[in-house]
Amino acid sequence: MKDIILDEEQLVKWRHALHAIPEIAFQEQKTAQFVEQKLRSFGVKVYPRMAGTGVIASLSCGNSGHSIALRADLDALPIVEKSHKEYCSTHQGVMHACGHDGHTTMLLGAAQYLAEHQDFDGTVYFIFQPAEENEGGGRKLVEEGLFKQYSIDEIYGMHNWPGLEVGQFSIRSGAVMAAYDVFDITIHGKGGHAAAPHNTVDPIVTAAAVINALQSISSRQLNPLDSLVVSITRVHAGDSYNVIPQTAQLSGTVRSLCHQVQDETIEQLKQIVHSSCEAYGAKAEIKYQKRYPCTINTELETQHAYQAALDIVGEDNILCDAPPSMGSEDFSFLLNESRGCYISIGNGETASLHNPEYDFNDEILTLGVKYWVRLTQMQLAKKG
Numbered sequence: 001m002k003d004i005i006l007d008e009e010q011l012v013k014w015r016h017a018l019h020a021i022p023e024i025a026f027q028e029q030k031t032a033q034f035v036e037q038k039l040r041s042f043g044v045k046v047y048p049r050m051a052g053t054g055v056i057a058s059l060s061c062g063n064s065g066h067s068i069a070l071r072a073d074l075d076a077l078p079i080v081e082k083s084h085k086e087y088c089s090t091h092q093g094v095m096h097a098c099g100h101d102g103h104t105t106m107l108l109g110a111a112q113y114l115a116e117h118q119d120f121d122g123t124v125y126f127i128f129q130p131a132e133e134n135e136g137g138g139r140k141l142v143e144e145g146l147f148k149q150y151s152i153d154e155i156y157g158m159h160n161w162p163g164l165e166v167g168q169f170s171i172r173s174g175a176v177m178a179a180y181d182v183f184d185i186t187i188h189g190k191g192g193h194a195a196a197p198h199n200t201v202d203p204i205v206t207a208a209a210v211i212n213a214l215q216s217i218s219s220r221q222l223n224p225l226d227s228l229v230v231s232i233t234r235v236h237a238g239d240s241y242n243v244i245p246q247t248a249q250l251s252g253t254v255r256s257l258c259h260q261v262q263d264e265t266i267e268q269l270k271q272i273v274h275s276s277c278e279a280y281g282a283k284a285e286i287k288y289q290k291r292y293p294c295t296i297n298t299e300l301e302t303q304h305a306y307q308a309a310l311d312i313v314g315e316d317n318i319l320c321d322a323p324p325s326m327g328s329e330d331f332s333f334l335l336n337e338s339r340g341c342y343i344s345i346g347n348g349e350t351a352s353l354h355n356p357e358y359d360f361n362d363e364i365l366t367l368g369v370k371y372w373v374r375l376t377q378m379q380l381a382k383k384g
């Protein structure tokens with residue numbers, strides 16, 4: 001296949017322009033306008049926005065009915081940037097600390113190249129989704145009918161990864177990121193004088209038993225070959241030296257790598273909390289919320305992603321056995337609806353994601369664009 005020649009200087013300019021105007025979940029107005037304006041200037045078809053600030057666009061060539069979707073994320077984080085770079089955030093207290101400015105730039109670069117060269121047969125959708133961080137912009141796109149309005153055969157995502165070398169990709173099938181659930185537990189006891197515990201039902205002692213018992217889900221109930229984290233991250237009870245309070249509050253998170261473990265853990269958690277409370281004469285109220293599902297790559301699309309990366313960086317620079325991350329990613333909502341693959345691209349030895357000193361590595365912009373272009377050319381290959 002033909003070499004992909006890109007204007008690197010222009011990509012860097014776009015990335016810096018986006019970096020300077022970071023916007024948090026569902027507020028990506030300036031960012032979305034930047035993206036739409038560029039896409040229109042390339043001659044790419046831009047559709048009405050979805051999920052508030054999400055930009056959906058497409059480019060068709062030839063007459064094949066086959067389609068693929070490429071996704072980038074638009075949002076930034078509520079972090080004060082620590083940087084003296086000339087393109088640092090101009091929005092006080094908001095920062096592109098996860099590299100979504102780079103992801104957006106790479107997808108724009110691919111749209112521009114594909115629009116200029118028209119060397120594929122089919123339709124490629126460009127999805128610039130809002131609110132990847134915490135707010136589930138991916139779920140909103142699904143709820144608003146992304147896959148009903150547009151005929152998407154397969155979907156691909158990419159995230160930069162600090163610590164993975166520049167010039168390397170990490171690609172694997174199956175689970176790559178964990179499901180993310182949260183819970184709040186209120187333990188109702190009976191308050192009273194701390195000198196007369198026998199007249200109370202102590203919610204603090206009960207909470208201590210609950211906290212310990214919950215650790216037995218991953219250590220005793222789960223198959224040791226599966227992965228699960230149950231963490232209590234907040235404990236609130238009482239406000240005096242000599243009063244046993246009425247209630248205690250616990251909050252926490254559950255991370256798992258398959259749908260079955262996620263569902264079983266919910267039942268086990270409820271049972272342990274209720275039975276521990278019962279043993280102490282207390283009652284529990286549990287609010288459990290499934291936030292993000294597991295991100296699970298399908299086998300065939302993972303091979304397609306691998307082939308595209310192979311053409312760009314060669315076999316020695318593709319890691320196929322990196323362990324999955326217990327972090328989560330809302331591309332999972334899109335992968336629940338469609339076949340597809342989510343990969344990592346090395347960001348080199350930079351500060352970690354969500355750190356105030358993090359920055360997307362401009363050296364990898366052209367690599368990311370080339371991956372998107374090659375993937376499109378291969379999946380929507382011209383016949384003959």
Ligand SMILES: [Zn+2]
Pocket residue numbers: 097098133353354
């Ligand atoms: Zn992030």
Ligand SMILES: [Zn+2]
Pocket residue numbers: 098099100132159
């Ligand atoms: Zn991110």
